[in-house]
Amino acid sequence: MTWVDARLTEDGSRLARHLGNLWVEWDAMGVPLPETLYTSPLARRLETTMLVYEPVMAKHGRSLRPVVKELLRERLTNHTCDKRSSRSWIAETYPEYVLERELEMVDTLWKKDRYETNDEHVARKRRLLEDVFANDKSTFVSLTTHSYAISAILEVVGAPHFRVSERAINPLLIKAEEVEGEPRGTDW
Template identity: 45%
Template sequence: MAIDSTSFQVVPGFFRHYEEPTGPQFRAITLPNMGLIDRAYETDAAFDPEGKKTQWERFVRFLEHKNEQGQGRVQYKLIFLIRHGQGYHNLKEAEVGRHEWETFWSHINGDDRTVWADSQLTEKGKQQAQALNDFWRNAIATGMPTPQKYYTSPLARCLATTSITYSGLNVTADQPFKPIIKENLRERFGKHTCDRRSTRSWIADNYPSFQIEPSLSEADELWQSDRRETEKEIADRVRTLLRDIFSRDDKFILSFTAHSGFLRALYGVIGHPDVWVSAGATVPVLIRVS
């Protein structure tokens, strides 16, 4: 596959999330069974002639088949997208309102009660991540597959969400829980102190079992106090991330833990409707890579 010219396109017709309302008045939540639509697949006759397999078992076999057909030239990747749980920056914005947050509070490190520079999860945010952990425990029992590989933003709220969400789940030797920290999964760079990451040393000390990509610098060299990353720039960053991961990773069921701005940019790149995602929710997207 010519990586530089790779295209990424969402594949509709498999998840209810694709059909949800767009815009800021609606927030998508984690749906039962991840919103997998009850439907037939072209592989059912050979794979499940007696009709005893679960919907997820049949869907995974269908994806395997499509990837076999593609022979590396066309790939199908199922990504479970997690928006981190509520952070202290979310709490402050809700308190003061959008305008006050954007014009003043987002530019400082905190107030006399909390700090939101590289914002940590609030107690509610931790509970939201634990609810995802409970969701996965129940989902695994009904046949839903866990991710084969895990990727996360290096910002503190995403690291904690990833850790809590997948903690203690049964994983196999060929699918270990060893999240890979990717700089390009970050929220939009600049101005907002909540989006200024901690040092590489802090990440390594607090998440020793996570794998930090080699290029991640000690200090945050991307965040600028006087300039916010543009929508075009974050879209280009999303494309770079997808090319990077999809060219290296042969797994087809992945997990990304990221941010609202990143998710909206990703949806723009792959042609997914602009569905806004709630804090602490997991939503699925199926991407065709060619």
């Protein structure tokens, strides 16, 4: 069975819409909106980003312009659900999304006979965070990603490990501060 770039399930859509409604409520309470939205290039997260943020952005007259980041995707396994669709499919399906230059036309990261080790995945998430912190001057950003990716991010920032379950939406807040005298990207 092939399940290339698995789409969001009905239950996943329901949960994403629920989180979108929560954002509208949080906004009414004064919770600041993310200035930059980043999303995984996998179809299920592209749709999640739209369902979660479109209602609250529309309320403010802001267009939904998330940045699609290749390094934000799930841990790479030989499962076909981890193979992403082409750059052209993403551009055609989500024309309002901004595709980073590093997003190649076809998925060159996924291999049918290779699992990314946890160390490799954590290193990829470290590169992602270093890129975001070095190049995005926003105070508040959103990363829409996957369960194993969240676990890897927790490891990068030195947070206590917990297993994020699939089919769940887990808001996670990370505060990053540059430490004076420390080389950038070495201390989280």
